[in-house]
Amino acid sequence: MNTEPITRIGMLVFPMMTSLDILGPFEVLARAPSCHAELVWKDRNPLKGDTGLTIVPDRGFADAPQYDVIVVPGGPGQTALMEDAEVIQFLREQAAGAELVTSVCTGSLLLAAAGLLQGKKATCHWLSIDQLPIFGVEAVADRVVVDGDRITGAGVTSGLDFAFTVLAAIRGQETAKALQLMLEYDPAPPFDSGHPRVASADLVEKVRHAADSMIRERRAVSMRVAQCTVAT
Amino acid sequence: MNTEPITRIGMLVFPMMTSLDILGPFEVLARAPSCHAELVWKDRNPLKGDTGLTIVPDRGFADAPQYDVIVVPGGPGQTALMEDAEVIQFLREQAAGAELVTSVCTGSLLLAAAGLLQGKKATCHWLSIDQLPIFGVEAVADRVVVDGDRITGAGVTSGLDFAFTVLAAIRGQETAKALQLMLEYDPAPPFDSGHPRVASADLVEKVRHAADSMIRERRAVSMRVAQCTVAT
Numbered sequence: 001m002n003t004e005p006i007t008r009i010g011m012l013v014f015p016m017m018t019s020l021d022i023l024g025p026f027e028v029l030a031r032a033p034s035c036h037a038e039l040v041w042k043d044r045n046p047l048k049g050d051t052g053l054t055i056v057p058d059r060g061f062a063d064a065p066q067y068d069v070i071v072v073p074g075g076p077g078q079t080a081l082m083e084d085a086e087v088i089q090f091l092r093e094q095a096a097g098a099e100l101v102t103s104v105c106t107g108s109l110l111l112a113a114a115g116l117l118q119g120k121k122a123t124c125h126w127l128s129i130d131q132l133p134i135f136g137v138e139a140v141a142d143r144v145v146v147d148g149d150r151i152t153g154a155g156v157t158s159g160l161d162f163a164f165t166v167l168a169a170i171r172g173q174e175t176a177k178a179l180q181l182m183l184e185y186d187p188a189p190p191f192d193s194g195h196p197r198v199a200s201a202d203l204v205e206k207v208r209h210a211a212d213s214m215i216r217e218r219r220a221v222s223m224r225v226a227q228c229t230v231a232t
Numbered sequence: 233m234n235t236e237p238i239t240r241i242g243m244l245v246f247p248m249m250t251s252l253d254i255l256g257p258f259e260v261l262a263r264a265p266s267c268h269a270e271l272v273w274k275d276r277n278p279l280k281g282d283t284g285l286t287i288v289p290d291r292g293f294a295d296a297p298q299y300d301v302i303v304v305p306g307g308p309g310q311t312a313l314m315e316d317a318e319v320i321q322f323l324r325e326q327a328a329g330a331e332l333v334t335s336v337c338t339g340s341l342l343l344a345a346a347g348l349l350q351g352k353k354a355t356c357h358w359l360s361i362d363q364l365p366i367f368g369v370e371a372v373a374d375r376v377v378v379d380g381d382r383i384t385g386a387g388v389t390s391g392l393d394f395a396f397t398v399l400a401a402i403r404g405q406e407t408a409k410a411l412q413l414m415l416e417y418d419p420a421p422p423f424d425s426g427h428p429r430v431a432s433a434d435l436v437e438k439v440r441h442a443a444d445s446m447i448r449e450r451r452a453v454s455m456r457v458a459q460c461t462v463a464t
Contacts, residue, residue: 001347003380007364016261018259018457019255019258019264020255020256020259020415020438023251023252023255023285023372024252024256025281026251026283026285027251027285027388030283030284030285032281037283037284038464046278046288047315047400051258051259051262051263051269051391052262052290053255053258053262053271053286053287054290055285055286055287055288056278056286056288058284058286105416105419107406109249125416126416140422142388143418143420144420144422153418155415156259156415157415157416157417157418157419158413158416158418158420160389160419160421161419161420161422163422164292164421164422164423165422168422168423174421174435175424176422176425177425177431177432177435178425178438178439179425179433180423180426180431181425181426181427181428181431181435181436181439182338182386182387182388182423182429182439182442182443183252183387183388183389183426183427184387184390184426185388185389185421185422186375186389186390186426186430187392187393187394187419187421187425187426188375188376188390188393189393189396189417189418189419190376190393190395190396190397190408191400191405191408191409191410191412193408193409193412194408194413194416194417194418194419195416195418196333196413196417197410197418198418199412199413200409203406203409203410203413204413205233206410207413207414211414218341226418227283
């Protein structure tokens with residue numbers, strides 16, 4: 001009989017999230033032995049990510065258990081949630097009892113807005129990482145940043161590197177390596193353009209320009225929210 | 233006014249699929265300019281992948297348009313579909329009018345079962361790639377294999393490398409590189425264990441053993457189906 005306690009992993013989902021931020025890690029963590037991963041939101045109605053993908057949350061906030069691990073994704077929908085009292089309260093309450101509080105992409109700004117990353121090192125999508133210091137967070141432009149019980153991943157696809165890091169932390173390296181093999185995670189991008197460090201300057205400028213209004217709006221909300229969060 | 237014709241991308245989903253096989257590529261292809269990507273299945277009822285993730289298909293077979301690109305994922309649910317006449321017919325009809333017929337993971341076995349890869353080079357998840365020759369397909373153990381209008385990806389997470397390859401084929405390298413930057417696809421796995429080539433022999437054996445009954449069942453069905461497909 002297996003008496004190893006189950007690790008409960010609560011993975012936030014929300015309208016207009018960047019779906020892969022959370023579904024990449026879900027693919028890994030939902031397969032982990034003696035773990036139960038589930039997608040949690042205010043209610044269980046189907047919701048759409050920012051590409052139009054429709055998923056159905058597994059659990060509503062009201063009947064969520066205390067999770068051992070919290071994972072928060074990002075995406076355009078994250079901006080409004082920084083000022084959503086119900087979401088901020090849920091994250092604070094969960095974080096108080098969780099062993100690991102984690103995020104992918106601009107999910108770290110949501111954790112920061114909830115006051116859960118102050119004084120910590122964290123990462124974020126490259127387009128928004130400069131907003132972390134607004135909340136008193138030390139921005140570290142690595143793909144995955146571990147600072148004690150806080151683990152954060154950079155943009156979108158970093159969620160896979162993040163997930164194997166989290167899995168190793170909760171179930172050990174051997175388990176992480178076995179799942180890496182099962183999921184054939186042996187990446188070979190056909191182009192070398194996945195970070196401003198390696199992409200052409202022109203392309204970086206073009207992507208910055210295309211995202212400009214979204215980033216400005218996020219920054220305005222970050223500034224407004226930080227006045228309250230950092231003060232408390 | 234943008235008069236560039238829309239490229240319609242039909243991405244198969246099914247119960248007990250490995251969700252990331254298709255949702256990784258969806259994250260990329262749904263963001264591509266002048267493309268419309270959608271998830272298609274027999275009906276639009278919510279369905280669960282093999283980790284329990286619930287998604288809602290965008291389109292039923294009956295009102296699917298002719299797609300320009302077809303993408304087929306794999307996973308445990310793929311095995312039964314090799315003998316599902318409705319699915320095989322849908323794939324054959326779509327493939328006849330599509331510009332690109334593609335797959336990730338054991339989706340290539342489903343394409344093969346539909347007679348759509350005979351005499352072609354293709355790849356598959358490392359645990360099942362040796363089943364491709366059963367259908368007269370030339371197995372090539374690369375992460376992404378392009379053979380004319382057939383593009384196939386290896387196991388699960390190869391879907392990202394696959395997606396940028398497909399995107400470059402339909403929209404050019406600059407578009408693929410811009411989306412790679414936006415999605416920060418600059419992978420850095422914390423371990424080097426994503427393929428039998430690099431994983432420890434013990435671990436390969438362990439993963440093979442754990443998957444043994446699923447692989448045997450898949451092989452039995454592949455053998456049975458191939459007797460009909462290859463003969464026609």
